[in-house]
Amino acid sequence: MVQDRLLGISGSLRFGSTNRKLLREAARLYGDSGFTEANLRLPLYDGDLEDREGIPPEVEALAQQIAAADAVIISTPEYNKALSGVLKNAFDWVSRTSGKPWRDKPVAIMSAAAGRSGGELAQSSLRLCLVPFRARVLAGPELMLAQSAQQFDANGRLINERAEKSLAELMRALSAEVRLARTAAE
Numbered sequence: 342m343v344q345d346r347l348l349g350i351s352g353s354l355r356f357g358s359t360n361r362k363l364l365r366e367a368a369r370l371y372g373d374s375g376f377t378e379a380n381l382r383l384p385l386y387d388g389d390l391e392d393r394e395g396i397p398p399e400v401e402a403l404a405q406q407i408a409a410a411d412a413v414i415i416s417t418p419e420y421n422k423a424l425s426g427v428l429k430n431a432f433d434w435v436s437r438t439s440g441k442p443w444r445d446k447p448v449a450i451m452s453a454a455a456g457r458s459g460g461e462l463a464q465s466s467l468r469l470c471l472v473p474f475r476a477r478v479l480a481g482p483e484l485m486l487a488q489s490a491q492q493f494d495a496n497g498r499l500i501n502e503r504a505e506k507s508l509a510e511l512m513r514a515l516s517a518e519v520r521l522a523r524t525a526a527e
Contacts (some may be wrong), residue, residue: 350414411447
């Protein structure tokens with residue numbers, strides 16, 4: 342059996358962010374996979390920089406990771422009622438690369454936020470940002486982790502049973518999308 346290649350993208354740069362913890366829990370619940378976390382420490386998109394120097398190597402690496410993954414999990418915080426700027430910047434840069442790394446890619450999205458909505462508006466804006474790429478974004482179950490700092494134990498494991506149940510269901514749906522894509526390609 343082929344091990345799925347799973348790429349995690351956190352909209353937060355902080356190593357210990359609750360969005361990274363949520364990604365790692367998603368990968369654990371997904372099961373046997375090769376899980377990689379993307380690096381979004383990219384320069385700000387600048388058309389002049391692109392004209393002068395081309396696509397930065399770290400952007401090309403991200404686009405290659407997306408293309409090589411069987412599925413992508415994205416977790417975003419909510420900053421000022423939208424997805425994080427670092428995540429939007431990564432999308433803008435990847436859109437400038439050759440090929441279509443997102444095309445038909447199964448994608449599961451989630452959010453972890455300090456507020457009581459759990460990042461609902463961030464997820465809405467994230468979905469909109471993925472539309473031009475024509476990725477296969479799962480409709481649900483939606484996972485919006487509110488008051489996220491209180492939702493993990495000292496080892497980074499979810500302590501909210503309801504959230505863990507929804508996350509496990511989302512990862513089963515993502516795995517099913519991967520199997521469907523693999524079957525269609527054969």
